[in-house]
Amino acid sequence: MKIETKIARFTKPLYLESGRILEPWQIIYETYGELNEDKSNVILITHALSGSHHAAGKYEGDRKPGWWDSLIGKGKAIDTEKYFVISTNVIGSCFGSTGPMSPIYPGSDERYRLKFPVITIKDMVKAQKILLDSLGIKKLKAVIGGSMGGMQALRLAVDYPGFAENIIPIATTYQTKPYVIAINKSMIETIRADSEFKNGNYKPGTELKGLAAARMIGYLNYISPSTFEKKFGREYVKTDGMFELFGRFQVESYLEYNGANFPKWFDALSYIYLLKAISLFDISRGFNSLDEAFSQIKDKLFLISFSGDTLFFPQEMRDIKKYMDKVGGKCQYFEIDSDYGHDSFLVEVDKFDYLISEILKGDLDARF
Amino acid sequence: MKIETKIARFTKPLYLESGRILEPWQIIYETYGELNEDKSNVILITHALSGSHHAAGKYEGDRKPGWWDSLIGKGKAIDTEKYFVISTNVIGSCFGSTGPMSPIYPGSDERYRLKFPVITIKDMVKAQKILLDSLGIKKLKAVIGGSMGGMQALRLAVDYPGFAENIIPIATTYQTKPYVIAINKSMIETIRADSEFKNGNYKPGTELKGLAAARMIGYLNYISPSTFEKKFGREYVKTDGMFELFGRFQVESYLEYNGANFPKWFDALSYIYLLKAISLFDISRGFNSLDEAFSQIKDKLFLISFSGDTLFFPQEMRDIKKYMDKVGGKCQYFEIDSDYGHDSFLVEVDKFDYLISEILKGDLDARF
Numbered sequence: 001m002k003i004e005t006k007i008a009r010f011t012k013p014l015y016l017e018s019g020r021i022l023e024p025w026q027i028i029y030e031t032y033g034e035l036n037e038d039k040s041n042v043i044l045i046t047h048a049l050s051g052s053h054h055a056a057g058k059y060e061g062d063r064k065p066g067w068w069d070s071l072i073g074k075g076k077a078i079d080t081e082k083y084f085v086i087s088t089n090v091i092g093s094c095f096g097s098t099g100p101m102s103p104i105y106p107g108s109d110e111r112y113r114l115k116f117p118v119i120t121i122k123d124m125v126k127a128q129k130i131l132l133d134s135l136g137i138k139k140l141k142a143v144i145g146g147s148m149g150g151m152q153a154l155r156l157a158v159d160y161p162g163f164a165e166n167i168i169p170i171a172t173t174y175q176t177k178p179y180v181i182a183i184n185k186s187m188i189e190t191i192r193a194d195s196e197f198k199n200g201n202y203k204p205g206t207e208l209k210g211l212a213a214a215r216m217i218g219y220l221n222y223i224s225p226s227t228f229e230k231k232f233g234r235e236y237v238k239t240d241g242m243f244e245l246f247g248r249f250q251v252e253s254y255l256e257y258n259g260a261n262f263p264k265w266f267d268a269l270s271y272i273y274l275l276k277a278i279s280l281f282d283i284s285r286g287f288n289s290l291d292e293a294f295s296q297i298k299d300k301l302f303l304i305s306f307s308g309d310t311l312f313f314p315q316e317m318r319d320i321k322k323y324m325d326k327v328g329g330k331c332q333y334f335e336i337d338s339d340y341g342h343d344s345f346l347v348e349v350d351k352f353d354y355l356i357s358e359i360l361k362g363d364l365d366a367r368f
Numbered sequence: 369m370k371i372e373t374k375i376a377r378f379t380k381p382l383y384l385e386s387g388r389i390l391e392p393w394q395i396i397y398e399t400y401g402e403l404n405e406d407k408s409n410v411i412l413i414t415h416a417l418s419g420s421h422h423a424a425g426k427y428e429g430d431r432k433p434g435w436w437d438s439l440i441g442k443g444k445a446i447d448t449e450k451y452f453v454i455s456t457n458v459i460g461s462c463f464g465s466t467g468p469m470s471p472i473y474p475g476s477d478e479r480y481r482l483k484f485p486v487i488t489i490k491d492m493v494k495a496q497k498i499l500l501d502s503l504g505i506k507k508l509k510a511v512i513g514g515s516m517g518g519m520q521a522l523r524l525a526v527d528y529p530g531f532a533e534n535i536i537p538i539a540t541t542y543q544t545k546p547y548v549i550a551i552n553k554s555m556i557e558t559i560r561a562d563s564e565f566k567n568g569n570y571k572p573g574t575e576l577k578g579l580a581a582a583r584m585i586g587y588l589n590y591i592s593p594s595t596f597e598k599k600f601g602r603e604y605v606k607t608d609g610m611f612e613l614f615g616r617f618q619v620e621s622y623l624e625y626n627g628a629n630f631p632k633w634f635d636a637l638s639y640i641y642l643l644k645a646i647s648l649f650d651i652s653r654g655f656n657s658l659d660e661a662f663s664q665i666k667d668k669l670f671l672i673s674f675s676g677d678t679l680f681f682p683q684e685m686r687d688i689k690k691y692m693d694k695v696g697g698k699c700q701y702f703e704i705d706s707d708y709g710h711d712s713f714l715v716e717v718d719k720f721d722y723l724i725s726e727i728l729k730g731d732l733d734a735r736f
Contacts, residue, residue: 018611118611178600178619179593185620186584189627193577195563209561216554217585225547225681232546234650243386243486245644251546252553259557276613282602313593 001073001080003057004031007096008131014091015126017285020117024106027131028096029053029088032072033080042137043078043360044128044164045087046145046152048345049218049274050266053089053096056080070349077353078360083141090152091127092119092274094267101204101267114200119273121148121281125155129163139163142360146170146345147312148274151281154301154320158283161298166359170304170352171345173316174283174290174323180311183221184275187214191268200269211268212259219255221311224341294320295327300368302332302359304352308339330368369441369448371425372399375464376499382459383494385653388485392474395499396464397421397456400440401448410505411446411728412496412532413455414513414520416713417586417642418634421457421464424448438717445721446728451509458520459495460487460642462635469572469635482568487641489516489649493523497531508532510728514539514713515680516642519649522688526651529666534727538672538720539713541684542651542658542691548679551589552643555582559636568637579636580627587623589679592709662688663695668736670700670727672720676707698736 006029013023030053035042045055045068056072058065072078072085089097100116103109132140143153143164150172157167173180191197194210202208223231232251240247248256287293301324305317314335324331336351338344344351358364374397381391398421403410413423413436424440426433440446440453457465468484471477500508511521511532518540525535541548559565562578570576591599600619608615616624655661669692673685682703692699704719706712712719726732 020611114613118613120611175602177593178596178602178617179588181602181617182584182588182596182619182623185616185623186581186588189577189581189584189624190558190561193558193581194561195577209563210558213554213557213561216550216557220547220550220554225545228546228550234543234546234549242648243388243488245482245486245640248553249546249549249647251550255550255553256557272613279617280610 001032001057002034005029005053006031008134010130010134014123014130016117016123017120018118022091022098022117025091025098025127026096027088027091027098027127029086029131030055030066032056032085032087033083035084039137040139040141041083042132042140043083043085044132044140044143044156045072045078045085046124046128046143046149047087047090048145048147048149049271049278050262051149052093053087055087056085067346068349071353071356077357078144083360086132088128088131090119090124090274092116092124092270092277094270097127099267100200100269100273111204113269116269116273118280119277121151121155121277122159122285124277125152125159128152129156129160140165142166142168144168144170144356145172147172147342148278151278154283157297157299157301158293159296161296164299167297167299167301168304168356168359169301169317171306171309171312171342173281173312174320176279176281177316181279183217183311184279187217188272188275190214190217191272197268202268204267207260207263208268211263211266211271214271215262216255216259219258222341222343224308224310224339226308226339227341290323291327294323294329297324297329300330300365302334302355302364304334304336304345304355306336306338306340306342306344306348309342309344311342332364332367369400369425370402373397373421374399376502378498378502382491382498384485384491385488386486390459390466390485393459393466393495394464395456395459395466395495397454397499398423398434400424400453400455401451403452407505408507408509409451410500410508411451411453412500412508412511412524413440413446413453414492414496414511414517415455415458416513416515416517417639417646418630419517420461421455423455424453435714436717439721439724445725446512451728454500456496456499458487458492458642460484460492460638460645462638465495467635468568468637468641479572481637484637484641486648487645489519489523489645490527490653492645493520493527496520497524497528510534510536512536512538512724515710516540516646519646522651525665525667525669526661527664529664532667535665535667535669536672536724536727537669537685539674539677539680539710541649541680542688544647544649545684549647551585551679552647555585556640556643558582558585559640565636570636572635575628575631576636579631579634579639582639583630584623584627587626590709590711592676592678592707594676594707595709658691659695662691662697665692665697668698668700668733670702670723670732672702672704672713672723674704674706674708674710674712674716677710677712679710700732700735
């Protein structure tokens with residue numbers, strides 16, 4: 001599989017939903033496979049909160065492949081022998097696209113930090129659209145993403161009707177619910193409570209304990225209570241004392257490990273900005289109603305949810321199906337039986353990859 | 369209603385489950401109503417994580433009454449005209465019973481802090497039993513508590529069979545599950561990530577931001593996602609800007625308010641010690657099996673759970689009923705239909721107070 005990593009730089013301002021601008025700005029992306037002659041085989045992959053453009057394959061020396069490697073590659077559901085796959089890092093993130101740690105103007109030593117404008121899902125999609133335009137891509141075969149990536153897929157369907165043939169949002173919602181806003185808030189405040197955060201003025205690369213703790217909070221919602229039970233039970237770390245205050249159950253050791261690692265590869269300000277983008281997500285913003293928003297969608301919408309998702313509940317995606325039926329849109333809803341939890345979209349690819357494959361082949365079109 | 373607040377001081381060591389001792393130690397408690405002549409009308413109330421001995425009534429100048437005032441009082445389900453109610457503050461807490469901020473020895477300016485021994489639910493109950501013994505109380509009419517208070521009720525049933533006529537654990541479990549251990553861990557690490565915590569050496573009374581953030585995490589699990597939806601929806605604070613990074617949805621403002629208040633009345637070290645006690649809770653510790661533990665219970669066990677409890681799931685209390693049936697114990701299980709969430713035991717007293725009343729009158733005994 002041919003992987004290329006590129007950075008696209010834009011000098012024209014990016015007009016944001018907030019009324020503010022980014023100028024200049026850049027977007028980093030990977031591509032897998034080959035673009036065909038009429039540019040009709042393009043699939044856009046959109047990533048989740050802590051994801052990156054690195055969705056598939058391995059760089060030299062990597063232990064682990066990209067985050068959706070089980071879905072994307074030669075002979076896989078998103079077959080790189082057939083499709084040209086583009087995976088971008090969203091603006092606001094920290095892997096090379098413009099974000100809060102970018103220089104406040106070209107050549108400056110000063111970084112945006114808290115002066116960075118609030119970014120919305122709409123803005124992320126707009127930036128991706130500008131990139132695709134610049135590559136001469138007039139039409140997508142599909143846009144596919146889970147969680148925050150699913151929000152982008154849905155937003156693209158509403159904001160650019162007719163642009164993508166197939167829209168595949170997975171494990172997501174149409175409007176972030178107050179429960180998830182509350183989770184995001186507790187993570188944001190956990191980061192801010194760490195005085196090393198210094199109101200955003202920490203030295204880049206500082207391994208903030210507040211960010212590690214915030215990541216632990218996230219984990220509580222990425223896997224379900226029953227997955228916690230199956231994975232860890234009440235096993236205690238053998239070398240820890242049961243009656244030591246900071247002695248650990250296995251589940252605590254797991255959280256500590258993943259929490260402590262997170263600040264090594266993710267930036268605290270980006271985390272806050274992306275959480276804000278998720279909390280602000282509402283497909284109806286800019287329209288008079290949800291009906292009006294959903295009635296924009298002209299393309300085929302395929303929804304995939306997981307029965308055991310305790311972050312974006314299946315009911316939220318069933319609601320999208322109801323709205324689409326009401327406004328007469330083309331929509332199919334699939335609920336995958338699973339008690340794993342929200343992270344099913346990353347971990348249980350074998351439960352839904354056949355669907356992606358069938359959608360891309362057009363096998364499911366007859367159902368409309 | 370007659371309220372008295374007392375402190376009982378003990379010079380004999382309290383032998384803890386960890387093998388360590390507290391010496392001397394004290395327990396603060398309130399009583400409501402009058403002890404009858406043969407001391408046969410005593411009800412013990414056991415509190416939850418952030419609770420205190422102040423379960424009912426008002427002190428002069430108080431805006432709010434005690435935390436279970438809707439349940440305890442003249443003419444209420446726990447009728448103080450009939451019963452003598454004792455409500456203690458658990459050891460390890462911060463309202464007057466011996467805890468991590470107590471002097472390390474009498475007259476010392478040094479506080480225990482992280483040198484305080486790990487306390488378990490068993491230890492809390494043992495301390496309460498010693499208090500009751502010292503008051504000449506040979507038998508309880510009932511022990512009643514929710515959440516961590518329910519763990520104490522269950523522990524008392526197992527450790528002191530025959531001591532309480534009626535055991536009423538509410539919204540609790542028999543063995544803290546890894547999901548709840550994970551929640552507790554994320555709260556503990558959020559406190560530790562605040563460098564003002566200073567590894568437990570903060571100045572008493574410091575309003576730690578880490579503790580405020582930890583409290584927010586707690587709230588995510590005290591009410592259910594649907595209660596978040598009903599209470600807050602996606603309402604935004606009117607004076608905040610939608611595209612300000614720290615602009616707030618109403619739910620965020622609510623969490624901020626409750627979070628920021630918490631360190632004004634609760635101590636961070638006590639919070640950590642009590643979370644540890646909850647994580648360690650396992651009714652079978654000290655026995656060969658859960659069967660063996662449950663077979664100790666000789667008294668009438670009445671379990672009350674809430675269908676919408678997303679912290680201690682109803683299934684966990686149904687499991688207790690199964691174990692009790694298996695070992696031939698006296699047990700009745702009641703599941704209150706509610707989608708409010710875990711805090712139902714505090715907020716929806718009107719949905720289950722009739723049960724408490726019937727249990728105390730013996731009206732439900734015929735069902736055994």
